[in-house]
Amino acid sequence: MYAWIWRHLPGPLVVRLLLALALAAGVVLMLFTTVFPWAEQSLPFLDVTVDE
């Protein structure tokens, strides 16, 4: 998977490195802003209220 991505990145080594970093940063950003806030809703210790 990673080798496949690496092979399909264009340009010389430096450009590929920067692109790879940008891709990784984008994935982390998406995780922190979308996936994790959604996933944490099922964690028990966020329930702090009394309700029915």
Added chain:
Amino acid sequence: MSVTTTGRHERRASGRGNAARTAVHGLGELLITAGLVLLLFVAYQLVWTNFEAHRAQDSVADQIRDSWQRPPGQAGGDDGTAKGPRAADFGQGFAFLRIPRLGEDYAVPVLEGVGLDVLARGVGHYPETAMPGRVGNFAVAGHRATHGEPFAYLDRVRPGDVVVAETRRTWFTYVVDRTRIVQPTDTWVIDPVPGKPAAEPTERLLTLTTCNPRWASTERLIVFAHLQSRRPKSDGPPPELVREV
């Protein structure tokens, strides 16, 4: 040397072996990726949510102090009398909670509502319960773990400790009566008179709720307190908040 060369030849010759290799390789990468994502999630929970919550708390604190500078009526339902706020809009910050036991500088904004979006910015006031200083039960929920975790160490609070609600014009000093651990469905703790749903309130009470145990939340940790004294803001902070030398 020759063995390796032969092996390489054989592998190249066998299409099925190649496919298996690719599959195992891909699975390995997936597992490593999953592990990294889990580590990131832990970092998100333990570090990032607290970082974001503290930033949000600071911003809410600024909003509250700004609103106190403006004339009454514009201040999110706070009529500016010494009796304290009458009501607050959902999601609006209207007071600070100070608990000296949890730190000299402990001051966390109180917002209206107990949804996760509200609790990520401070502690939340149960709508329908009394406002600070009023007759009835001023009930507040807060996170015990992650998202700023304002009530992380609420278990250290002891009977006799004070909890001060700072409003626009008045400090309301509550004294802790008792702490209890209850079931998550025990809504009686936030009744106007806890445990007596039909009773007409005459006392001014405070109830704090958070999860228990800290990282499991199968129960709720409850702190009950009653109003002991009121003090105009113009007289300075109540003695309980001033550090004794």
